[in-house]
Amino acid sequence: MAAKKKGRNTAEAVRELAQPLADALGLTLWDVRFVKEGADWYLRIFIDKEGGVSIDDCVDMTHAVNEPLDAQDLVQGAYTLEVSSPGINRELTRPEHFAACKGQQVWVRFIRPFADGSREVIGTLRSFENDTVTLESAEKETMSFALADAAWVKLYDNDDLGGNEDE
CATH class of the missing domain: 2.30.30.100 (SH3 type barrels.)
Structure with missing residues (x-):
């Protein structure tokens, strides 16, 4: 339960950080998830835009968010950052x-x-x-x-x- 709560709070903090960065890149911030899979933590940022997301959009968002994430120390411990499109079968959560x-x-x-x-x-x-x-x-x-x-x-x-x- 503690990990779930931690993940939800971290995801919301990262969402607040990432939203203006996505806006500046002309992207829609679809979702942010901080999840534990096995022994590893993953911070997943899902982006979208009219006409679809390219690999360059994912790279741009990764570069934009990396330094502020490290500087603000929003994520405790080791994790893997993944930036991607939410995909055609995107989950609706918000x-x-x-x-x-x-x-x-x-x-x-x-x-x-x-x-x-x-x-x-x-x-x-x-x-x-x-x-x-x-x-x-x-x-x-x-x-x-x-x-x-x-x-x-x-x-x-x-x-x-x-x-x-x-x-």
Whole structure:
């Protein structure tokens, strides 16, 4: 639990540091995560921009954030910095993610089976208010659920049905 709390606080501090740097580079700061995998810590900064992110954008953001991260000593201990695009199946975690993706197809995996017994659903994102997600199915049925009931909500790419079960 302590590591989770530490990770969340570190990610928010890094987000505050990285936001103006991303803005100056013409990038959108999509997400910041500080996670432990095995014995190693990873600081992951996800960036986006109109037309997509290039490797040069990732390099530019890495260079921009490296020195301030070291100078402000926001991350305790050893870690690996990774800067990348959030990808086509990007996870929606913040209110601004849901606002940016309204009207698009999303894929939801629930923590527990939903009312009809399903653990996953694909639908069009209609709204996100007060931590409640509202989707419309292909059959034009509307369903709402608390974001806390979802393991994740991701943009859905029709070419990637099923995705990686280990994600």
